Amino acid sequence: MKLVLVGISHHVAPVELRERVAVPLDQAAELSRRLAGETGEAACLSTCNRTELYVVDGAEAEARAVEVLAEVAGLSEEELHPVLYRLTDEAAALHLFRVAAGLDSMVPGEGEILGQVRAAYEAAERGPTLDRLFRQALHAGKKVRNETAIGESPSSVSSAAAALAEQLFGDLAGRRTLVIGGGEMGELAVRNLGSRGAEIALVASRTVDRAVLMQELEHADVVVSSTSSAETILHRDDVERVMQARRGRPLFLIDIAVPRDLDPAIHELEGCYLYDIDDLEAVVAEGLAGRRREASRAEAIVAEEAEQFRAWQASREVVPAIASLRARAEEIRAGELARARGRLSESERLAVESITSQIVNKLLHLPTVRLKEAAAGADGSTYADAVTHLFGLGEDADPPRLAGK
Amino acid sequence: MAELLFWPALLAYGEAAVAYFGNARRPGRAGLLGTWGVRLGWLAQTALLGFQATRADGFPWDTWAGSLNLFVWLVVGGYLIWGCRARYRLLGLTVMPLVVGLLVLARIGGGTAAGTHSHYSNLFLVAHVGFVLAAFAGFTLAAGLSALYLWQERRLKRRRAGGVLGRAPSLASLEALAGRTIVFALPALTVGIVAGFVRLREKGGGVDALMVVTLLTWALYAGFVLLRYEAGWRGRRAAYLALAGFALVIVVRLGLPLTHFS
Numbered sequence: 103m104k105l106v107l108v109g110i111s112h113h114v115a116p117v118e119l120r121e122r123v124a125v126p127l128d129q130a131a132e133l134s135r136r137l138a139g140e141t142g143e144a145a146c147l148s149t150c151n152r153t154e155l156y157v158v159d160g161a162e163a164e165a166r167a168v169e170v171l172a173e174v175a176g177l178s179e180e181e182l183h184p185v186l187y188r189l190t191d192e193a194a195a196l197h198l199f200r201v202a203a204g205l206d207s208m209v210p211g212e213g214e215i216l217g218q219v220r221a222a223y224e225a226a227e228r229g230p231t232l233d234r235l236f237r238q239a240l241h242a243g244k245k246v247r248n249e250t251a252i253g254e255s256p257s258s259v260s261s262a263a264a265a266l267a268e269q270l271f272g273d274l275a276g277r278r279t280l281v282i283g284g285g286e287m288g289e290l291a292v293r294n295l296g297s298r299g300a301e302i303a304l305v306a307s308r309t310v311d312r313a314v315l316m317q318e319l320e321h322a323d324v325v326v327s328s329t330s331s332a333e334t335i336l337h338r339d340d341v342e343r344v345m346q347a348r349r350g351r352p353l354f355l356i357d358i359a360v361p362r363d364l365d366p367a368i369h370e371l372e373g374c375y376l377y378d379i380d381d382l383e384a385v386v387a388e389g390l391a392g393r394r395r396e397a398s399r400a401e402a403i404v405a406e407e408a409e410q411f412r413a414w415q416a417s418r419e420v421v422p423a424i425a426s427l428r429a430r431a432e433e434i435r436a437g438e439l440a441r442a443r444g445r446l447s448e449s450e451r452l453a454v455e456s457i458t459s460q461i462v463n464k465l466l467h468l469p470t471v472r473l474k475e476a477a478a479g480a481d482g483s484t485y486a487d488a489v490t491h492l493f494g495l496g497e498d499a500d501p502p503r504l505a506g507k
Numbered sequence: 508m509a510e511l512l513f514w515p516a517l518l519a520y521g522e523a524a525v526a527y528f529g530n531a532r533r534p535g536r537a538g539l540l541g542t543w544g545v546r547l548g549w550l551a552q553t554a555l556l557g558f559q560a561t562r563a564d565g566f567p568w569d570t571w572a573g574s575l576n577l578f579v580w581l582v583v584g585g586y587l588i589w590g591c592r593a594r595y596r597l598l599g600l601t602v603m604p605l606v607v608g609l610l611v612l613a614r615i616g617g618g619t620a621a622g623t624h625s626h627y628s629n630l631f632l633v634a635h636v637g638f639v640l641a642a643f644a645g646f647t648l649a650a651g652l653s654a655l656y657l658w659q660e661r662r663l664k665r666r667r668a669g670g671v672l673g674r675a676p677s678l679a680s681l682e683a684l685a686g687r688t689i690v691f692a693l694p695a696l697t698v699g700i701v702a703g704f705v706r707l708r709e710k711g712g713g714v715d716a717l718m719v720v721t722l723l724t725w726a727l728y729a730g731f732v733l734l735r736y737e738a739g740w741r742g743r744r745a746a747y748l749a750l751a752g753f754a755l756v757i758v759v760r761l762g763l764p765l766t767h768f769s
Contacts (some may be wrong), residue, residue: 183672247534248535249536250533250534250535251533251534251535252675253672254534254672254673254674255673256672264634265672265673266663266668266672267677268677269659269663269668269671269672269673269675269677270663270677270678270679271677271678271679272676272677272679272680349739349741349746350739350740350741350742351741352678352679352741352742369664372743373741375663375664375741377666381666384666385666385668385672389672397533399533
């Protein structure tokens with residue numbers, strides 16, 4: 103059975119096209135079932151960066167997958183053709199492993215993709231090939247994240263702000279955030295902090311009562327400022343006074359406004375950490391550079407996993423030959439034993455049965471191992487054909503009579 | 508037998524120290540190898556101490572080198588409580604090379620041999636040594652945590668946070684853990700000092716310079732606890748105070764052969 107991947111992704115397809123072929127999770131299961139038909143296997147992986155169909159079936163799998171994708175997009179196959187990619191077997195497996203590891207993402211090592219691959223796996227119409235493929239892809243993704251630092255650094259200004267806050271405070275649950283102004287970037291940062299458990303204590307405009315602002319500043323852990331004010335909102339002296347009342351509790355200030363809202367001298371105060379937009383962007387740039395450095399290590403891990411999958415898939419080529427060989431041997435053994443039954447007592451019959459079983463197992467052990475090794479080395483089908491031919495497997499022949507019988 | 512247990516312990520600790528260096532450069536598998544090195548080394552050293560205990564006549568670690576062996580075991584044991592977490596591997600980078608160096612010193616001084624004859628038969632003396640060493644191990648770990656705090660705080664202040672984000676414990680965790688370690692270690696030091704004074708009274712000896720430094724160490728850490736938890740001393744000031752205390756711990760450890768061991 104051939105593994106086929108047909109898909110479109112951010113590498114070639116614009117977002118206008120990607121959104122047309124996007125398949126919501128609740129429809130992915132239905133689509134997989136339809137694509138798999140009666141005997142095949144199919145999975146649909148749809149994220150904001152890609153929609154991919156994985157099919158395991160006979161020769162028409164690829165054509166059917168293209169047809170389905172065109173139908174989902176509401177386009178003709180010809181229109182879809184320039185942005186489609188088609189991969190088979192090892193190349194398809196390697197691709198999925200790279201996707202699961204975040205190596206195919208816009209931001210290398212992004213963390214969401216692993217969950218999306220898991221969701222696709224759960225919604226898939228699975229058989230042995232896709233089951234093994236997706237489980238190994240999830241394993242590869244986890245291994246890359248555990249053994250490299252590819253996913254550790256923040257990839258956006260808002261996530262950098264939240265990561266810095268976590269580096270200061272640890273768990274952000276219950277940490278009070280004071281928001282000054284309503285800029286879009288500030289909102290993103292606040293949302294990111296909120297998703298990590300921080301609570302919004304006060305959203306203040308730049309014209310807020312100064313006394314209220316100072317009072318809130320005394321209790322806040324994080325300040326996010328993004329007003330369009332031309333004036334400085336918080337001066338060093340303001341914060342210095344507040345810090346005395348805070349008894350050494352640290353304060354993290356994020357100034358995303360341009361011109362800046364917060365006096366840069368605040369950063370000089372002990373326990374105060376002020377990061378402006380340039381500082382945050384520098385953190386992001388450093389993080390992305392680090393992710394790219396780690397990507398080469400991740401590629402090696404993924405290639406190792408893909409090789410394991412290839413070896414497994416190749417070993418499956420010889421499984422029918424091994425099974426037939428064993429069945430033929432068992433058939434001969436059982437036949438000869440049946441012929442001799444009348445001449446043996448019960449205890450003799452048990453002894454002969456045990457001995458002949460051992461002989462068959464010992465005789466077939468080495469050929470079985472060698473066949474599997476040959477399969478892993480890409481000679482599997484040649485060896486399987488040879489075994490089938492030499493032992494007449496699949497032919498309707500009487501078992502050979504032993505000499506002297 | 509002691510030989511057979513000492514070398515695996517030393518090799519495993521050495522492997523952990525090298526692996527933590529590798530992990531600092533490229534986080535991942537090296538960190539895991541480091542963690543397992545610490546675990547296996549500590550198990551081997553535990554077996555070594557157990558063997559020494561069964562073969563000794565009396566308290567087996569009554570020499571300077573022997574007490575160093577026990578001290579190393581206590582430091583690594585304390586580190587193992589939370590040091591196996593991925594984010595604390597940076598601390599392992601400071602602790603494990605020190606541990607290797609001290610264990611080698613202990614061996615050179617004969618502190619890892621078995622079948623020694625002890626002069627310590629008095630329970631108060633054994634309690635004194637045990638509790639003081641346990642407290643010193645705690646202070647050593649607190650110093651490591653404080654050093655890591657200062658290094659990281661400096662990076663955040665210089666806005667060079669890229670290297671620490673997600674790879675080191677948060678400043679709040681380091682500060683809290685250092686404080687807690689000292690809070691646990693201080694009572695042990697108190698008991699150790701009291702036991703020492705009881706023994707001194709029995710024996711009728713006088714107070715020497717090292718005892719004065721030990722009392723100063725106690726006073727400094729007691730001051731740390733008061734300032735940290737009552738006066739709100741936090742951040743860099745608290746970390747520097749913990750390091751100052753550790754400097755006194757080093758003085759006491761280095762001074763021991765001059766005053767307490769012949």
